[in-house]
Amino acid sequence: MIIEDLPPDAADRSGRPVLEVDELTVTFRRRGEQPTRAVDGVSFAVAPGETVGLVGESGCGKSVTSLAVMGLLPRRGVEVGGSVRLDGQELVGAPDRTLRGLRGADMAMVFQDPLSSLNPTVPIGTQVTEVLLEHRELSRKDATAQATDLLDRVGIPDPARRLKEYPHQLSGGMRQRALIAMALACRPRLLIADEPTTALDVTIQAQILELLRELVVDSGTALVMITHDLGVVAGLCDRVHVMYSGRIIESADRHELFARPRQPYTGGLLASVPRLDGVRGAPLHPIRGSARDVIPWAEGCAFAPRCDHAQDDCLTEVAGSTVPLEYDGPGRELRCRHPLEYPRSPAGATAAGAAR
């Protein structure tokens, strides 16, 4: 399952970002209802061969961010602001035809539930071949040969036979592989994976994560990994953006983030997951309340109702301004007025110790 035979031109490691997202906002407007801002000024970039993680709890805006990048949100009732550039080309406001041309060819997406993103009435093989035929000048015969090759590369055994099978005949793990095969068909520069392993068993998850890891290393694809699982982030992502209520609240390289989380929310998340390698019986320290207990960012830090560090100046009324996302040392950004502090020498500092 090694993706070694991609042409060298696919492995562009120039360092120039493949994807640049700037101040992205997404607002849902429904008649008779208050508009809801699901994504509220999100900025990040992904370089070739880099894996960037977007983490956060249910409803924080991860999926809406990815759909906005892919241009997959409906036009009606949805307002997208800010800028999304793929290899420098602006996608916000681009015509549907342009977006359709880019999707599948230059950027692709893998969803949590592969069954709903595959057509149940069309054999897997045909679905993969269609992608190839649509975006590349190939004869049907060559496309079929390439489809077989792709299924083989993503670790689907006996691919020639599998091509004729329907999605429901494959297991969850195999379907996810098929979907990844389709996403990879045209060697996209950008792959967005939205909770690609959440519905899978851990041993199958391990296989899929290994496949994604190989893909990034071998083809230089820029990968955006969306997940709520901090363990997956720790094992896969180079850079991590933690989201809360539609905004990024902390960004850092993965080692930095896990060793010294600064945002109380990030620290709280790490302190609330039981660790397989932790001391058994070590108490968990949950975050109070739930993601429903938020205040609008305009009124103050959305996390304030659940935050143990909150003080009066976390509210806009008191501070006179909203909490900004600011430089927080090399490679780090932070949105917090009273972050977690660590002793000067980084040697003794651990995430578990300081976050508690």
Next chain:
Amino acid sequence: MTADPLLRVEGLQVHFPIKRGVFVDRTVGHVRAVDGVDLAVDRGSTYGLVGESGCGKSTLGRAVLRLVEPTAGQVWFDGTDVASLSGEPLRRMRRRMQMVFQDPLGSLDPRQDVESLLSEPLHAHGLGGGRAGIAERVRTLLDAVGLPSAALRRYPHEFSGGQRQRIGIARAVALEPDLLIADEPVSALDVSVQAQVLNLLEELQERLGLTYLVIAHDLAVVRHISDVVGVMYLGSLVEQAPADVLYEQPLHPYTRALMSAVPVPDPVVEENRERILLAGDLPSPANPPSGCRFHTRCPWRQETRCDDEAPVLRELGTGHLVSCHWAEEIRDGVLTPRSAEEVAATMGVSIRATGVENPESDALVQGLDAPIERR
């Protein structure tokens, strides 16, 4: 007699018939959801059952409560064979065993407010001592699970997932059961909320002296909450050990693979840990592999014994049971594992789909020509 385990399961089997046919349903085989499980849960302790989707965890829990009839085997609760009960004694026994479900919204009647959800079981069993007594009990329950009394007049959909799970737990402990069977109690919850519910379960256990059977697919959660952990694969227990021992020294190849696959939120650990990738998918429980059921994916498989002879669960250390022919050799490093690719190649790759909703079009059922078992 208090040293007796509260719950004892012996040789438990649950086989579901696979029906097919146009005019007459014909049984074409059986899904061996639970296929011979022995376990015991001590009073006041927590037994955690882990395993991947479809290994039979939920079915085992349901069979203990007799929500499904076992095909064979016994369930002893507090010294009584549950199968021997019917009528009022069965009802009384059921009161002492309660269940908490994965999806709190699905298991709570949406038309009932919290007060009626919590008082209903008390009324039904004539407990709580009249209207005033019940009202008092309901308030105590709410308090115990950390919900404000303002919650009484509200309906399940008005709560967050974590709060709903609290209501489900309050409802389960309302009847003062001895045993609580929790099937994936936190897997539908946000990470930050999971910890609240796990802490609540621990606190209630301490306060009420409850015994737990916790069923979950998340090994980290199970290890955190359990005293003893049992690992299931295709309907059978492959390993059982005190939680710490299982983590320190997993002996069964499947347990080792499972543990190496659980992501740990620490990049340093992630970079340096042992990774055992397994070949292929879970085989179908309708047509389990011969010999050791894990042999189609096992990196340590030894020809031909693993293919032909089913290993028995045997004790290798105090309370540490494992069903693998080669457990000692694997532990001592005498045998070395093969890679997933090698295993796939040597096994000629037999990967069948599992967990398909529509059994008629299910590849595993289609592939099943002769009945595996006639009765």
